[in-house]
Amino acid sequence: MRAAKQATAVRREQIAAAALSIVASQGLSAMTVARVARLVGLAPSALYRHYAGKMAILDAVLDLLHDRILGNLAAARDAAGGLDALHLVLQRQVALVLEFTAIPRIIFSDEVYGKAPELKAKMHALFADLTEKLALLVRRGQEDGSVRPDVSPRSAALMLVGAFQPCAMRWHLSGGTFDLAGAVAENWELYRKAVAAPVKEKRDSQ
């Protein structure tokens, strides 16, 4: 059975989306040309009409990931202010856990970097971009008084990621058994102890 003809722009999107979904659910090494092709409904050789090779597909996956993550961050920034925005980011990360789990899967893949160092640079840019924008959120919290002024925004941003990462690791290893949301909520309490401005008569969103 032959697949219907589609414009290359359409196929490129389908292929990148399929590849991301495979990486997110089964890991990078499971992302073979054959599997991506099957998910899209094409023969493996057809992918080469739309991408130069596997690495080009992976490059597109990284772009997709970049958009999703930073989009998520922007949404949190607009939906709440100060400390609450940080809280929202953390909660949304849990919701996006599949895609966020795909990040370390790529970061520590090594299958990639040996052959395509430019992807490593791209990933680094994404990570740097993420922490930088998180630091901006922290600074905004300092300006409106919900975050104590003596914390380093850069550090507070990294720690927010750190409040999530180990939980995601355990969740990943446990095969879904580990109570991800609960552990993240607990970590948020701890995180708030570190970064929240001392409460006078201010009320928290909780």
Next chain:
Amino acid sequence: MRAAKQATAVRREQIAAAALSIVASQGLSAMTVARVARLVGLAPSALYRHYAGKMAILDAVLDLLHDRILGNLAAARDAAGGLDALHLVLQRQVALVLEFTAIPRIIFSDEVYGKAPELKAKMHALFADLTEKLALLVRRGQEDGSVRPDVSPRSAALMLVGAFQPCAMRWHLSGGTFDLAGAVAENWELYRKAVAAPVKEKRDSQ
């Protein structure tokens, strides 16, 4: 040239050590039977005299990792008390960064788990063991008054890992450019704000 004959017990250790060093420095997918064999100074086929296959080698690598990490933790536990022990763990993690970087590399490998789910369980046990022992350190700190009593030891343990993980990720991505030790030190300051007992006239080791 033929390698000298060695007892299988010796070879097993050499092979596991070589494999770990490759995983730590170049990643899991770089750990091929051929490369391990070359590092030990044997022909690839010789490895099968000592291990059933690649997965058995990886299993031994996990054991090695387990010993190193928990050994490191035990050393920190004995060298300092309370909060200082936690600080020491963090600093030692930086020193052990290569091997600690090997952990996420394995955790998120997926190349492994699809074929050998029991390795995933083993990795999970290591991670659970690590956080549990860290939680014990936290509890000890609470007993001697250096850690505030209202934090969850489990959460504080996870967060300590989280104070290190994102820094290691950036360091890994930056190719060594990122100031790992500096970022971790900064995060420690933040971490201490969250978990340290309010200072009355108590003096810190810093």
Next chain:
DNA sequence: CGCTAATGTGAACAAAAATTCACTATGCGG
């Protein structure tokens, strides 16, 4: 000193995966 079990080796094999290519089908513009 010689036997035997253990260890080492190269060649061959199998499996998986990325990529190429000659060829086929299709849909859109004129």
Next chain:
DNA sequence: CCGCATAGTGAATTTTTGTTCACATTAGCG
């Protein structure tokens, strides 16, 4: 409606890697 550029396909190729096996060598032991 026709033709051509575009998209799709299966088969073949190449590369990499794990594994097996028949044979060679060695070290320890009686």
